[in-house]
Amino acid sequence: MLLTERMEAMLQLKQIYKVFNEGTPDEKIALNNVDLTLNKGDFVTIIGSNGAGKSTLMNIISGVLIPDEGSVHINGNNVTELPEYNRSRYIGRVFQDPMAGTSPSMTIEENLAIAYSRNKKRTFHRGVTKKRREFFRESLETLHLGLENRLNAKVGLLSGGERQALSLLMATFTEPEILLLDEHTAALDPSRAELITNLTKEIVERLNLTTLMVTHNMKQAIELGNRLIMMDKGQIILEVNEEEKKQLTVEKLLAEFQRIRGEQMASDRAVLS
Amino acid sequence: MFTAIFGSIESGIIYAIMALGVYLSFRILDFPDLTVDGSFVTGAATAATLIVAGVNPFFATIAALIVGFIAGAITGLLHTVGKINPLLSGILMMIALYSINLRIMGRSNVPLLNEETIMTKVRDFWSSLGIDSMLNNMLLAMGFEGTLPRTWGILIVMLIITILFKLFTDWLLQTEIGLAIRATGDNKRMIRSFSANTSWFIILGLGLSNAMVAFSGALIAQYGSFADIGMGIGMIIIGLASVIIGEAIFGTKTLARATLAVIGGAIIYRIVVSLALRVQFLETGDVKLITASIVILALILPQIIRNQKVKKQKEKKRQERLSAVDRKDGGHAAVKTDI
Numbered sequence: 156m157l158l159t160e161r162m163e164a165m166l167q168l169k170q171i172y173k174v175f176n177e178g179t180p181d182e183k184i185a186l187n188n189v190d191l192t193l194n195k196g197d198f199v200t201i202i203g204s205n206g207a208g209k210s211t212l213m214n215i216i217s218g219v220l221i222p223d224e225g226s227v228h229i230n231g232n233n234v235t236e237l238p239e240y241n242r243s244r245y246i247g248r249v250f251q252d253p254m255a256g257t258s259p260s261m262t263i264e265e266n267l268a269i270a271y272s273r274n275k276k277r278t279f280h281r282g283v284t285k286k287r288r289e290f291f292r293e294s295l296e297t298l299h300l301g302l303e304n305r306l307n308a309k310v311g312l313l314s315g316g317e318r319q320a321l322s323l324l325m326a327t328f329t330e331p332e333i334l335l336l337d338e339h340t341a342a343l344d345p346s347r348a349e350l351i352t353n354l355t356k357e358i359v360e361r362l363n364l365t366t367l368m369v370t371h372n373m374k375q376a377i378e379l380g381n382r383l384i385m386m387d388k389g390q391i392i393l394e395v396n397e398e399e400k401k402q403l404t405v406e407k408l409l410a411e412f413q414r415i416r417g418e419q420m421a422s423d424r425a426v427l428s
Numbered sequence: 429m430f431t432a433i434f435g436s437i438e439s440g441i442i443y444a445i446m447a448l449g450v451y452l453s454f455r456i457l458d459f460p461d462l463t464v465d466g467s468f469v470t471g472a473a474t475a476a477t478l479i480v481a482g483v484n485p486f487f488a489t490i491a492a493l494i495v496g497f498i499a500g501a502i503t504g505l506l507h508t509v510g511k512i513n514p515l516l517s518g519i520l521m522m523i524a525l526y527s528i529n530l531r532i533m534g535r536s537n538v539p540l541l542n543e544e545t546i547m548t549k550v551r552d553f554w555s556s557l558g559i560d561s562m563l564n565n566m567l568l569a570m571g572f573e574g575t576l577p578r579t580w581g582i583l584i585v586m587l588i589i590t591i592l593f594k595l596f597t598d599w600l601l602q603t604e605i606g607l608a609i610r611a612t613g614d615n616k617r618m619i620r621s622f623s624a625n626t627s628w629f630i631i632l633g634l635g636l637s638n639a640m641v642a643f644s645g646a647l648i649a650q651y652g653s654f655a656d657i658g659m660g661i662g663m664i665i666i667g668l669a670s671v672i673i674g675e676a677i678f679g680t681k682t683l684a685r686a687t688l689a690v691i692g693g694a695i696i697y698r699i700v701v702s703l704a705l706r707v708q709f710l711e712t713g714d715v716k717l718i719t720a721s722i723v724i725l726a727l728i729l730p731q732i733i734r735n736q737k738v739k740k741q742k743e744k745k746r747q748e749r750l751s752a753v754d755r756k757d758g759g760h761a762a763v764k765t766d767i
Binding site for chain 1: 600602603604605606607608610611614615617618619620621622623624625626
């Protein structure tokens with residue numbers, strides 16, 4: 156019983172296929188039969204070069220895009236056709252652009268109130284109540300940025316790092332079934348990026364969130380999470396499990412990448428010759 | 429002079445409800461909604477036709493509010509479901525409403541001169557209170573000379589109604605649904621990622637906005653004792669002028685402040701227009717030109733002021749650099765003469 160609970164699949168992608176500009180010279184197969192399963196509490200990092208299909212994968216999970224073939228399951232429910240605004244009940248998301256995850260002309264507490272309603276029905280009750288304000292304050296304290304004293308400040312006035320930290324909090328504090336992080340530290344300077352990386356680690360561990368993180372930073376991909384996958388040309392070309400990941404270094408990863416690429420090139424050559 | 433200003437304050441207060449509607453679509457939803465030109469008349473036409481048919485003026489005005497909501501919601505549907513560009517959705521609805529308004533009225537003008545309207549009811553009620561003579565005596569005691577207003581009732585009752593609409597807007601925009609409407613205008617991508625259907629909030633927001641516009645139209649028709657097919661022309665620009673003037677003068681620090689600013693802007697706009705019309709060579713028909721000029725000025729002036737500031741700063745920096753170079757040169761020359 157305990158075992159089945161632990162191994163419960165939170166996110167399942169089955170045979171996902173997505174092609175852009177089909178039938179034109181620009182046709183591009185973005186995802187080619189991708190299978191991926193995340194169990195509850197899994198923290199998977201995704202690396203891959205530009206155009207590997209990482210962002211398309213994120214967009215298909217979040218419902219921004221609908222796959223041409225295949226299905227998406229969250230906690231056992233088939234959500235393949237569910238529109239983004241319905242699906243985001245289950246999904247917390249942090250974007251690469253620090254401006255994307257918050258509403259600049261609204262205050263910190265109003266932004267938090269919007270995020271707080273993510274998995275509830277929105278009503279004509281006040282968004283920021285006394286009780287909620289207390290909860291928001293406590294949640295903001297976990298960021299250690301002093302934002303708890305600036306509840307009425309407009310978010311547009313915050314720095315990129317502060318906004319991204321707030322986005323991270325907004326995406327997570329309602330404990331979504333799945334957390335999607337799309338290169339969420341890429342647009343920040345190194346010290347801010349480190350702060351957000353540490354916060355991510357702390358929050359995901361504390362709330363035991365099932366997380367999928369795209370990153371360009373191999374070191375970050377190795378340090379964070381319990382599993383790692385590498386994508387290339389719309390396919391998952393490498394899966395590193397929990398045991399293997401503990402031994403992983405950037406050098407090993409690069410070598411592995413070269414090896415797979417080399418094999419592919421060799422087979423391409425074989426086909427062409 | 430006093431009568432003219434008093435009149436423009438009265439009508440300004442009624443137009444302020446329309447301006448609040450425009451604020452909701454233009455500023456909050458970031459949706460340039462031209463439906464306003466049509467829905468203002470729809471409100472007036474609905475109320476006037478019902479009143480002439482013998483319906484209680486209060487119900488007639490509420491009916492105008494509901495019809496306005498429907499008109500706005502249809503514009504929202506055109507944009508969200510029909511995927512039509514916001515400006516075009518509004519224009520299409522505006523044109524469609526022109527015919528609908530003619531259908532409602534049956535002709536291009538419905539007079540309300542001998543009908544019982546909200547305004548006549550307010551006047552009757554007010555004169556029974558006897559506050560008018562009190563206020564007028566106060567004015568006289570303060571040394572006021574000129575024509576005294578016929579009644580203060582309309583001014584005060586309309587002000588109360590407008591403030592109720594303001595308070596409603598303030599309250600609405602703080603609710604969970606209101607926060608989602610605001611975020612829809614601010615960052616659609618973000619609010620979708622927090623399980624909000626932006627289409628629904630656009631439809632709701634435009635519905636509420638046009639409900640206010642139509643309500644204002646219904647009151648204006650009763651205030652002026654007629655509904656006319658042409659009374660909505662340029663209404664969107666008047667609303668926009670009120671919003672911009674109000675924001676510039678009263679500021680937008682908080683929501684409550686911003687909505688108050690819109691009301692203030694609407695009143696000031698009316699006063700400016702009535703003063704402008706007192707200039708000899710301007711005629712009543714020039715009102716639209718004056719309005720357009722006010723909006724153009726309000727849009728361009730801030731840019732010019734900003735550019736001037738930047739120029740001044742650059743000039744200052746340049747002078748500083750030049751004087752620094754001068755000092756260096758001076759020092760150099762001094763050294764030379766020393767040699």
